[in-house]
Amino acid sequence: MQVDEEAVGAVLNRLRRAQGQLAGVIAMIEAGRDCKDVVTQLAAVSRALDRAGFKIVASGMRQCMTAAEGEEGARTAPMTEEELEKLFLALA
Incomplete structure (x- = not known):
C-alpha cells in the first residue's frame, strides 16, 4: 500500500516516539519502578501505535478500495468493504 508522503512522515514520527x-x-521495569508508572507509560506506547495504525488505514483507505499496481506489474483486486472493516478493527 502506498501512503502519501505527509502521512508517512506522521506515521514514522509516531512510531519513533512509541519506540x-x-x-x-523496559528501563522502568528493569529498575523496578512502580506498577502504576509502568502501566501508564505502556498505555502511552499502545496509544501511539494505535494512532500510527489508524493514520495508515485512514490515508490508505482510498487506495485500498481501488485496484492498485503490484510491484511486479500485476493488478491486485480492490479490497471489499468487509476486508477494510476487518483491517480497521484489527487495530481496535
Whole structure:
C-alpha cells in the first residue's frame, strides 16, 4: 500500500516516539519502578501505535478500495468493504 508522503512522515514520527516510550518502559521495569508508572507509560506506547495504525488505514483507505499496481506489474483486486472493516478493527 502506498501512503502519501505527509502521512508517512506522521506515521514514522509516531512510531519513533512509541519506540522511545517502549525503551523507557523496559528501563522502568528493569529498575523496578512502580506498577502504576509502568502501566501508564505502556498505555502511552499502545496509544501511539494505535494512532500510527489508524493514520495508515485512514490515508490508505482510498487506495485500498481501488485496484492498485503490484510491484511486479500485476493488478491486485480492490479490497471489499468487509476486508477494510476487518483491517480497521484489527487495530481496535
